[in-house]
Amino acid sequence: MADADDILDSLPPPASVVLGDPSVVVEDVTVTYRSETSNADDLQGWRRWVGQAQLSMGLTAFTKVEALKGVSFTVPEGEHVGIVGANGSGKSTLLRVIAGVEPTASGRVLATATPMLLGVNAALLPAMSGRRNVRLGLLALGFQPDEVRARMPAVIRLAGIGEAIDRPMSTLSSGQGARLRFAIAAAADPDILLIDEALGTGDAAFTARSKRTIDELRAKAGTIFLVSHAAQTIEKMCTRAIWLHEGELITDGPAVEVARAYRWWAHNMAQDETALADELLALARGRFRAQT
Numbered sequence: 172m173a174d175a176d177d178i179l180d181s182l183p184p185p186a187s188v189v190l191g192d193p194s195v196v197v198e199d200v201t202v203t204y205r206s207e208t209s210n211a212d213d214l215q216g217w218r219r220w221v222g223q224a225q226l227s228m229g230l231t232a233f234t235k236v237e238a239l240k241g242v243s244f245t246v247p248e249g250e251h252v253g254i255v256g257a258n259g260s261g262k263s264t265l266l267r268v269i270a271g272v273e274p275t276a277s278g279r280v281l282a283t284a285t286p287m288l289l290g291v292n293a294a295l296l297p298a299m300s301g302r303r304n305v306r307l308g309l310l311a312l313g314f315q316p317d318e319v320r321a322r323m324p325a326v327i328r329l330a331g332i333g334e335a336i337d338r339p340m341s342t343l344s345s346g347q348g349a350r351l352r353f354a355i356a357a358a359a360d361p362d363i364l365l366i367d368e369a370l371g372t373g374d375a376a377f378t379a380r381s382k383r384t385i386d387e388l389r390a391k392a393g394t395i396f397l398v399s400h401a402a403q404t405i406e407k408m409c410t411r412a413i414w415l416h417e418g419e420l421i422t423d424g425p426a427v428e429v430a431r432a433y434r435w436w437a438h439n440m441a442q443d444e445t446a447l448a449d450e451l452l453a454l455a456r457g458r459f460r461a462q463t
């Protein structure tokens with residue numbers, strides 16, 4: 172069996188890409204969630220005793236989840252960055268922080284344009300119809316009234332929710348609402364585009380249509396962040412990738428190299444080869460730290 176060093180050494184050299192000035196700077200970002208827990212063993216030190224006492228009295232105990240731990244990187248314009256990592260590693264949190272919809276406990280994000288997280292940025296009003304929400308959504312994105320009129324049919328076609336477009340938002344299914352949000356955001360032509368595949372929703376026809384739209388947006392956007400569980404998607408679509416593990420940035424480098432290292436790690440975890448997986452993770456982390 173190949174050892175961790177052989178695996179990392181067999182990876183191809185970095186691809187070369189032509190890049191512009193910095194477009195997104197993530198500086199030492201930490202995000203902490205406070206979450207209910209029914210298991211006091213989740214808690215550390217004195218909090219465990221307090222938690223046990225709270226739970227035994229039928230009260231609620233809270234634990235702290237560090238979703239991102241001091242994550243830093245700079246992305247130049249034109250870069251397509253994949254974010255990989257196991258479930259719960261902090262990928263969606265990172266996208267939400269870059270989009271400005273998730274507060275940080277410390278650190279900051281600087282961007283040269285407003286980053287658009289597909290499907291999340293549009294805040295819809297429940298009492299208004301889908302159609303009026305599309306109008307408001309497009310106005311909120313900064314389009315002039317004549318541009319709004321011109322773009323509305325395409326947005327409504329992409330959402331593809333039929334007659335439900337004239338019903339109040341509050342009566343739509345969550346899938347229909349998600350499709351509308353996606354379609355509004357997709358009209359934005361953002362310079363900095365954030366795509367979370369986990370947000371993918373809807374039936375096969377919508378999935379195909381939204382994939383086409385994402386491809387068009389990708390072709391136009393300057394800087395792209397893409398979260399995907401499929402390391403092959405990251406290899407194919409991205410120039411660079413970041414591997415997160417339990418909120419920590421493990422490595423950041425050429426997409427092919429990072430995605431393959433992550434794939435080997437995931438493969439070994441799936442095979443219960445946890446010792447080799449741990450070794451791979453430590454090596455990838457060590458190599459990256461040595462470079463920076």
Ligand SMILES: Nc1ncnc2c1ncn2[C@@H]1O[C@H](COP(=O)(O)OP(=O)(O)OP(=O)(O)O)[C@@H](O)[C@H]1O
Pocket residue numbers: 204205206236237238256257258259260261262263264265369
């Ligand atoms: N609103 C929240 N309240 C409490 N904990 C949260 C909240 N959102 C995320 N978390 C926790 O933060 C950590 C990171 O979550 P996040 O959704 O960013 O991971 P992810 O890598 O995107 O996961 P997945 O691949 O499963 O989508 C996880 O431990 C998760 O349980």
